Amino acid sequence: xxVAASHRVEPLNALIFDxxxxxxxxxxxxxxxxxxxxxxxxxxxxRSPFNIVRLELSREADPYAGAATTLARWRGDAILTRAPKxxxxxxxxxxxxxxxxxxxxxxxARVFLEEFASGKILPHERTFPKAKEDRLRLLATxxxxxxxxxxxxxxxxxxxxxxxxxxxxxxxxxxxxxxxxIVNELRAIxxxxxxxxxxxxxxxxxxxxxxxxxxxxxxxxxxxxRRAGVKxxxxxxxxxxxxxxxxxxxxxxxxxPTHRLIRNLPQEPLxxxxxxxxxxxxxxxxxxxxxxLATLAAGEPDALGAALAGQSGFLLLAxxxxxxxxxxxxxxxxxVRSLGVSILHGLILERIFGIKPAxxxxxxxxxxxxxxxxxxxxxxxxxxxxxxxxxxxxVQDIERVSRAGSTMPEKSTYFFPKLTTGxxxxxxxx
Numbered sequence: 001x002x003v004a005a006s007h008r009v010e011p012l013n014a015l016i017f018d019x020x021x022x023x024x025x026x027x028x029x030x031x032x033x034x035x036x037x038x039x040x041x042x043x044x045x046x047r048s049p050f051n052i053v054r055l056e057l058s059r060e061a062d063p064y065a066g067a068a069t070t071l072a073r074w075r076g077d078a079i080l081t082r083a084p085k086x087x088x089x090x091x092x093x094x095x096x097x098x099x100x101x102x103x104x105x106x107x108x109a110r111v112f113l114e115e116f117a118s119g120k121i122l123p124h125e126r127t128f129p130k131a132k133e134d135r136l137r138l139l140a141t142x143x144x145x146x147x148x149x150x151x152x153x154x155x156x157x158x159x160x161x162x163x164x165x166x167x168x169x170x171x172x173x174x175x176x177x178x179x180x181x182i183v184n185e186l187r188a189i190x191x192x193x194x195x196x197x198x199x200x201x202x203x204x205x206x207x208x209x210x211x212x213x214x215x216x217x218x219x220x221x222x223x224x225x226r227r228a229g230v231k232x233x234x235x236x237x238x239x240x241x242x243x244x245x246x247x248x249x250x251x252x253x254x255x256x257p258t259h260r261l262i263r264n265l266p267q268e269p270l271x272x273x274x275x276x277x278x279x280x281x282x283x284x285x286x287x288x289x290x291x292x293l294a295t296l297a298a299g300e301p302d303a304l305g306a307a308l309a310g311q312s313g314f315l316l317l318a319x320x321x322x323x324x325x326x327x328x329x330x331x332x333x334x335x336v337r338s339l340g341v342s343i344l345h346g347l348i349l350e351r352i353f354g355i356k357p358a359x360x361x362x363x364x365x366x367x368x369x370x371x372x373x374x375x376x377x378x379x380x381x382x383x384x385x386x387x388x389x390x391x392x393x394x395v396q397d398i399e400r401v402s403r404a405g406s407t408m409p410e411k412s413t414y415f416f417p418k419l420t421t422g423x424x425x426x427x428x429x430x
Contacts, residue, residue: 006235007112007199007203008111008112008199008202008203009088009109009110009111009112009198009199009202009203009245010086010109010110010112010199010240011085011086011087011088011109011110011189011190011195012083012086012087012088012089012108012109012110012242012424012426013082013083013086013426013427014082014083014087014089014424014425014426015075015080015081015082015083015144015424015425015426015427016080016081016083016174016423016424016425017050017079017080017081017422018078018079018080018081021077021078021079022048022050022079023048023050024176025174025175025176025422025423026176026177026178027047027048027050027051028048028050028051028052028176028422029051029052029176029178029184029420029421029422029423030044030051030052030053030056030420030421030422031178031418031420031421032147032211032418032419032421033056033057033147033421034131034214035418036053036056036057041053041057041059045059050074050079051422052146052421052422054066054067054070055067055070055071055142055144055146056138056146056147056421058070063138064137064138064140064141064142065141067138067141067142068141068142071142071144080425083188083424084190085188085190086190086195087188087189087190087195088107088108088109088188088189088190088195088198089107089108089186089187089188089189089423089424090105090106090107090108090164090167090168090186090187090188090189091105091106091107091108091184091185091186091244091419091423092104092105092168092172092184092185092187093105093182093183093184093185093252093417093419093420094182094183094185095180095181095182095183095417096181097254097416102251102252102254103251103252104246104250104252104253104254104417105164105168105246105247105250105252106150106244106245106246106250107164107189107198107202107244107245108148108186108242108243108244108245108423108424109198109202109242109243109245110237110240110241110242110243110426111151111207111240111241111242111243111245112235112239112240113216113219113220113223113239113240113241115220119206120206120207121151121206121207121208121209121216122206122207122208122209122402122403123209123213123216123402123407124208124209124210124213124398124401124402124407124408124412124413125213125407125408125409125410125411125412125413126213126361126407126408126409126410127213127214127217127410128214128361128363128410129361130363131214132214132217132218132221135214135215135218136218136221136222139215139218139219139222139428140222140225143238143427143428143429144425144426144427144428145215145219145241145242145425145426145427145428146421146425147212147215147242147419147421147422148212148242148243148244148419148424148426149209149211149212149215149216149219149241149242149243149244150209150210150211150212150243150244150246150415150419151207151208151209151210151243151244151245151246152207152208152209152210152245152246152247152248152253152395152399153202153205153206153207153208153245153246153247153248154205154206154247154248155247155248155249155250156201156205157197157200157201159197159200159201160197160198160201160202163189163194163197163198167187167189167194168187170187171187172185172186172187173186173187173188174186174423174424176420176422176423178420180417182417182420184420184423186423186424202245207243207245208248208398208399208402210246210398210413210415211413211415211418211419212243215241216241219241222238222428223238223239226238227239237427237428237429238428238429240426240428241426242424242425242426244419248395248399253395253415254415254416255392255393255394255395255398255413255414255415255416256370256392256414256415256416257370257372257389257390257391257392257414258341258368258369258370258390258392258411258412258413258414259368259369259370259371259372259375259387259388259389259390260344260349260366260367260368260387260388261366261367261368261369261375261378261379261384261386261387262349262353262355262365262366262367262384262385262386262387262388263365263366263367263383263384263385264365264385265308265309265353265385265386266353266354269352269353269354270308270309270310270353270385270386273306273308273311273352274315276352277306277315277317277348277352280319280320280324280328280347281304281317281318281319281320281347282317282318282319282320283315283316283317284315284316284318285313285314285315285316286313286314286315286316287312287313287314289314289373289376292305292314292316293305293372293389295316296316296389296390296391297391299316299318299391300318300391301339301340301391301393301394301397302319302322302338302339302340302343302391303316303317303318303340303390303391304316304317304318304340304343304344304348304388304389304390305317305388305389305390306348306386306387306388306389307375307376307379307380307386307387307389308379308385308386309379309382309384309385309386314376317348319343322338325337325338325343328346328347328351329342329346329347332346333401333404333405333406334404335400335401335403335404335406336401336404336406336407336408339393339397339401339408339412340390340391340393341390341393341408341409341412342408342409344388344390345357345360345409348388349388357409360409360410361410368411370414370416372387372389375387375389392413392414393408393412393413398413
């Protein structure tokens with residue numbers, strides 16, 4: 001059944017915590033679910049009986065049914081209450097990064113779900129099947145967007161820019177500071193004339209998914225399933241998903257590198273790594289860790305670094321001939337194969353170690369981290385077979401890949417700071 005929305009973006013009929021019943025919002029928020037390990041999950045559960053982790057990552061025997069039960073109880077007890085009016089939310093995050101103060105701004109909205117084939121909403125990296133299954137089960141039981149997807153849009157509207165500048169001068173309606181000292185502020189945009197400005201400005205621009213690919217694909221599948229049970233072609237709440245939309249040119253947009261930590265590698269290619277790697281790369285060995293990391297960060301965008309179990313020193317890897325990439329990775333689209341993450345996956349993980357894309361998608365052996373020191377320490381301590389470090393892609397790299405209809409390997413980007421979970425929730429049954 002074809003569904004057409006009157007507006008591509010709509011204000012939220014949001015659920016928000018009532019601080020009179022819950023205490024400070026600082027104690028209720030959490031990082032995105034995929035950044036929460038078992039230790040932090042326990043800490044967040046212990047922090048407050050109303051911490052959002054009890055929905056996002058429940059400890060119940062059936063975590064999905066447990067989350068749904070908890071959500072229903074919180075709504076019944078007015079722990080979570082309906083916002084006074086439908087609203088967009090101007091979301092400002094303030095933090096320090098690389099020694100400077102940083103501010104990132106976005107608009108939280110309900111965005112009409114589009115298939116990627118439409119070209120109106122585009123992904124930039126591949127997803128893991130297990131993660132999508134997990135998020136779909138949670139969405140199907142709670143019928144609520146618990147955390148927002150992170151989207152990017154080209155800023156072309158002076159009217160929207162002017163409006164957001166005025167909204168920024170208002171006092172926030174919600175403020176929360178997370179464990180890393182990141183300040184999260186929400187300001188409501190709930191006046192009809194202002195809502196109309198947001199809707200007009202965001203009606204046409206293409207949206208690129210920066211973070212939350214699994215949740216977007218899950219929302220699409222959930223919408224398909226729900227739509228099969230209704231007869232009307234009018235858009236329903238489940239035809240939308242909660243997104244935080246940030247302009248491509250926002251000065252607070254920062255991407256960090258996502259390094260690969262590999263627990264197990266086959267011994268034979270590990271032993272002969274330098275010889276095999278030398279066919280495609282110029283190899284420089286560095287003894288000092290800090291010098292190694294500084295040299296990598298100052299190198300070319302596609303430069304790579306490696307630390308391998310049982311081998312002394314660190315390796316800096318630079319391509320011998322970028323012109324040979326087309327022949328070395330013929331099935332990788334041109335917009336993708338020049339990226340450091342693609343070179344790592346294609347020329348090292350797959351060609352040297354035999355780690356195929358299907359094995360990467362399956363997960364388990366490869367872990368992803370922004371913490372280079374920690375990754376190198378795991379190898380030095382014998383707890384991992386190898387750490388492969390890289391420089392981050394740029395926003396322009398990501399946009400170029402998406403425009404070409406391509407995707408990067410899994411976990412290619414880490415947008416900093418992450419969006420906080422628990423500021424607002426978007427119910428899908430209203």
